[in-house]
Amino acid sequence: MSLPSRLKFWTRAVEACVLVVAICFSLGATTPTSRLNTLSHQLMCQCGCAQLLGECDHVGCPDRDKELSELTTDMAAGMTDQQIMDAFVAKYGATVLAAPTTKGFDLVAWIAPFAVFAAALLGTILLIRRWGGLGGKPLEAATAGAESSDPADRERLERIRRETGSESGF
Amino acid sequence: MENELVRREVTGFSRACDNHSGVLMATFGSFCLLIALVLAAYNLFAGAVALRLIATGRAARISPERLADTARRAGIAGFVAVTGAAFALIWSVFTNDFSITYILEHSNRALPIPYKFAALWSGQEGSLLLWAWLLGIYGFVLRLRHKTDVKLYAYAGTILSGIQVFFLAVLVFAAPPFSLLPGYVAGGPIPADGNGLNPLLQYPEMVIHPPMLYLGYVGFSVPFAFALGALMMRYPGEKWIRITRTWTMVTWLFLTCGIFLGMHWAYAVLGWGGYWGWDPVENASFMPWLTGTAFLHSVMMQERKGMMKSWNVWLIFSTFLLTMLGTLLTRAGLVSSVHAFAQSSIGTWFVVFMGIVLAVCIFTYILQRGHLKTEHHMESLVSRESSFLFNNLVLLTACFVILWGTLFPIISEYVQGTKVTVGAPFYNRVAVPIGLFLVFLTGVGPLLPWRATSFKAIKRNFVLPVIALWVTVIVCLAVGVRPWKDGSLDSGSFYAVVAFAVAAAVLTAIIAEFLRGAGVISRQTNRNLFAATWLLTRRNTRRYGGYIVHIGVVVVVIGLAGSAFNRSIESEMGLHSKMSIGPYTLECMGFTQDSNQNYNSDYAVLDVDQGGKKIFQVTPERRFYLASGQPQTMVAIHSIPEWDLYVVYEGTNPDTGQPIIKAFLNPLVGWIWFGLVVIVFGTFVALVPSLTPATAALRVPAAKAAPMTPVLKGGD
Numbered sequence: 089m090s091l092p093s094r095l096k097f098w099t100r101a102v103e104a105c106v107l108v109v110a111i112c113f114s115l116g117a118t119t120p121t122s123r124l125n126t127l128s129h130q131l132m133c134q135c136g137c138a139q140l141l142g143e144c145d146h147v148g149c150p151d152r153d154k155e156l157s158e159l160t161t162d163m164a165a166g167m168t169d170q171q172i173m174d175a176f177v178a179k180y181g182a183t184v185l186a187a188p189t190t191k192g193f194d195l196v197a198w199i200a201p202f203a204v205f206a207a208a209l210l211g212t213i214l215l216i217r218r219w220g221g222l223g224g225k226p227l228e229a230a231t232a233g234a235e236s237s238d239p240a241d242r243e244r245l246e247r248i249r250r251e252t253g254s255e256s257g258f
Numbered sequence: 259m260e261n262e263l264v265r266r267e268v269t270g271f272s273r274a275c276d277n278h279s280g281v282l283m284a285t286f287g288s289f290c291l292l293i294a295l296v297l298a299a300y301n302l303f304a305g306a307v308a309l310r311l312i313a314t315g316r317a318a319r320i321s322p323e324r325l326a327d328t329a330r331r332a333g334i335a336g337f338v339a340v341t342g343a344a345f346a347l348i349w350s351v352f353t354n355d356f357s358i359t360y361i362l363e364h365s366n367r368a369l370p371i372p373y374k375f376a377a378l379w380s381g382q383e384g385s386l387l388l389w390a391w392l393l394g395i396y397g398f399v400l401r402l403r404h405k406t407d408v409k410l411y412a413y414a415g416t417i418l419s420g421i422q423v424f425f426l427a428v429l430v431f432a433a434p435p436f437s438l439l440p441g442y443v444a445g446g447p448i449p450a451d452g453n454g455l456n457p458l459l460q461y462p463e464m465v466i467h468p469p470m471l472y473l474g475y476v477g478f479s480v481p482f483a484f485a486l487g488a489l490m491m492r493y494p495g496e497k498w499i500r501i502t503r504t505w506t507m508v509t510w511l512f513l514t515c516g517i518f519l520g521m522h523w524a525y526a527v528l529g530w531g532g533y534w535g536w537d538p539v540e541n542a543s544f545m546p547w548l549t550g551t552a553f554l555h556s557v558m559m560q561e562r563k564g565m566m567k568s569w570n571v572w573l574i575f576s577t578f579l580l581t582m583l584g585t586l587l588t589r590a591g592l593v594s595s596v597h598a599f600a601q602s603s604i605g606t607w608f609v610v611f612m613g614i615v616l617a618v619c620i621f622t623y624i625l626q627r628g629h630l631k632t633e634h635h636m637e638s639l640v641s642r643e644s645s646f647l648f649n650n651l652v653l654l655t656a657c658f659v660i661l662w663g664t665l666f667p668i669i670s671e672y673v674q675g676t677k678v679t680v681g682a683p684f685y686n687r688v689a690v691p692i693g694l695f696l697v698f699l700t701g702v703g704p705l706l707p708w709r710a711t712s713f714k715a716i717k718r719n720f721v722l723p724v725i726a727l728w729v730t731v732i733v734c735l736a737v738g739v740r741p742w743k744d745g746s747l748d749s750g751s752f753y754a755v756v757a758f759a760v761a762a763a764v765l766t767a768i769i770a771e772f773l774r775g776a777g778v779i780s781r782q783t784n785r786n787l788f789a790a791t792w793l794l795t796r797r798n799t800r801r802y803g804g805y806i807v808h809i810g811v812v813v814v815v816i817g818l819a820g821s822a823f824n825r826s827i828e829s830e831m832g833l834h835s836k837m838s839i840g841p842y843t844l845e846c847m848g849f850t851q852d853s854n855q856n857y858n859s860d861y862a863v864l865d866v867d868q869g870g871k872k873i874f875q876v877t878p879e880r881r882f883y884l885a886s887g888q889p890q891t892m893v894a895i896h897s898i899p900e901w902d903l904y905v906v907y908e909g910t911n912p913d914t915g916q917p918i919i920k921a922f923l924n925p926l927v928g929w930i931w932f933g934l935v936v937i938v939f940g941t942f943v944a945l946v947p948s949l950t951p952a953t954a955a956l957r958v959p960a961a962k963a964a965p966m967t968p969v970l971k972g973g974d
Binding site for chain 2: 129130132138139140143144145181182183184185186187188189192193194197198200201202204205208209212215216219
C-alpha cells in the first residue's frame, strides 16, 4: 500500500471512530439530573466541617439543612445559578463558594495553572529543540560511526535493539 | 458528683505516691533529647570542619579523617539518645503518667494498647519526636553503611545531622514533649485520667498510616543529603545516584503507602463516602510524592545520558523542602484543614529553617553549577528522553496546581483582604485533566525508544493501544456511560470515560511490551510464555518493575474514575424499614446500644438483599468516646470488584429514637486499594537486582546459551 492510500485509510478510520462516538454521545443527551445536587456541590457547609454542602454528613448539623432549604427556595423562585451563588455570597461571605469565582483577583486562581503549564510546555519544547540543535556529542558520534552503513545491518541492529529492549531499558 | 470528685482526688493522691518513677522517666526523656541535640550539633560542627579540612587539604592538630569518624560516631550515639527519648514517651503513655501534659492530653487509661502507640504521633510534640527518631534511624543505617563511600557518606551524614539539629532544637526549646503539668511538683497529685486520644485516630490504620507517611517524609532527607553532599564535594560521575536509588525508592514506597493508607482511613472513618477531599494536609503529602516521582524518572536520564543534572538536583531539593512545607502546614495551622491534628506557633521555626535550607541549596548550586554540565544532547522530540521531560513537566505542573490551590486562600486574603475557599471543584477542573495527561504519558513513554524513533516504529507500537482506547470509548458509550446529560457536558462522566479509555490504552501498551520481550525469550529458549515473562522481568527488574508500577497506577486511576458514578441515599429506619440502592435492598433488623470502658456505641443491624435473597449483613456504628466526649462513625463497608456498599450510622432522630442511615454505592473503589498492592509489588520487583548475563548463563543449558547472548545483553 502506498503512502497516500495508507494515509487515506487511517483518515477514514479516524473519521469512522469520531462518527460512532458522536452518535453514541447524542443518544444519551436526555437523561434528567438534579440541579440541586450540582449546586450543593459548589457550596461549602458553613458549620465549620470544611465539607461541601452536598456532602456534609453531620446529623444535627446546624447549617446544612438551612442552606439546602435556602437553595431549594432560590431554585423554586426561578433564580439563575449565578443569582443563587451571589445570594449565598451576600449572606455568608465569599468562603461559602467551594471554588474561586472567575472575577477580579479570583480569576488568577484559574489562569495561573494553565499559564504555568503552557509556559513550561513551551519551555520544554524549546529546550528539546535547542538540545537537538546543538547536535550529538562525542558519544553519539562514536556510536553512529560504529554502526554499519549497510541498510541490512542497520535493520538487524534495530531489530535486536527492539526485540531485546536494549533501546528502551528504563 | 461529690463521690466522683472524692474518687478523683483519692486516685490522684494514691497515684502521687508511685509517681516518682513517672517524673524520673520525664526527666530521662528530656535529658535524652538534650544529649541528642548536643551530639547532633557536634556531628554537624565536627563533620563540617573535617570535610572542609579534607577539601582544602589544610593541616590540623587532628587528622580530618579521624575527626570525621568522631562525628559519625556522635551521629550513631545521637540515634541511641533519641531512641531513649521515644522510649520514655511510650513508657509514659503505657504507665498513664498524667503528670506529663502531653500524656494527659492524648491518652487515657482505657485506651487500647495499639492506640497507646498512636498517642506518640497524635499531638505536635510527639509527632516531632517521631520525626526526629525516624531521622535518627535513617541516619543510623546510613552511618553504619559508610564504607560504601566514606567521603560521600560523611557529607550526607553531616547534612542529616544539620536537619536533626533543627528538629531536636524545636523539641527542646519550642515543643517539649515531656513538659509537666503547670504547677506540678514531684510527688504531688495528678489527674485520675487523661483526655483520651482523638476518636478519629482510634482506627487500626492510624497505627500504621502516620509512621508510613513520616517514613516517606523523613526518608527524602536521605537522597536530599546525598544530592547536596555530592554537589558540595563535586562528586565525579553518577555513582551517587546509584547509591541513593534504593533509599529513594524505599522512601517513595513508604510515602505512597502512607498516602493510600490515609485515603483508606478517610474513607473508612470520616463517613462522607469519599477518600480524597483535597484537604491542605492531604495536598501536603501529595506534593512531595509528585516531585519525588519526577525525580525517580528524571534520574534515569542522568544515569544513562548524563543529562538533566541541575534539574535532578533541584527536584530533590524541592522534594525535601515540600516535605518541610507539608509538616509546616500540618503542624502550624497555616491553612484550615479537616484533619490538622496539632496546631501551634512553631511555624516560625519551620519558615526560618526552610529559608536556611533554601539559601544553602542556592549557594551550593551557584558555587558548583559548573559540575552539573550536561554531557549529551537530545536528538528528537519524539524519543524516550523527551517523554521523560514531558513526564517531569506534567508532574511538576500538577505539583504547582496543588501548591497554588493550597496557598491561594492565603494569597487571596493578602491581596484582596478576603479569604476564598479552594475546594474539590477547583481541583476537579484543573488537576484532573493534568492527571489524565500524566496517565497518557505513562503509556506513551515506555513505547518510545531512546535517542530517536521512526514513523514505522511509532505505528507498530501505537496501533494496539489506540485500538484499545477507541474500543473502550465505544463500549463505555454503548453500556450507558455517557458524558452528556440534559443537553450539557457532565464533566465527571466525561473524565471517567476518558480515564477508562486512556487506562485501557496504557494497559494494552504495557502488556504488549511484556509480551513482545517474552516472545523473543520464548522463541530463543523454548520456554513457555509465563516462564519467559518471568525471565524477562528478572533480567531487567528495574524496567519491568517500573512497568508493573505503571500497571498499578492505571488500576488506581480506573478506581478513581469510578467516583463519577457514586450514588447515595439517606433515610430514617425503623424496625423492618427498607431502602434500596443499586441492586441492594437494606432492611433494618434492629438497632441497639453497647458500651465498654472506652466508648458507648449505637449500632444498627441491616440485612442486605439482592434479588429477594439475603446475601450479607452490615452493622454500621456510631461511637461516643467517654474520655474525649467526642462522637465517631464506624462505617460498614462491603466491597466487591464492581463497587462498595458503604453504610453510615449518621445518628439517631431525637424525636423517634430511630437511626438515620446513609448508604452509598461507590463503584470501583476496591480497584484503588488493589492498585496499591500492584504498585508495592512492582516497586519490590524494581528493587531486586537484575540477573546479570554471567549469573543467567549459569542457569541456561549450554546449547541454549549462545543464542541467548544478545537477549541477556539487552535491557539495562
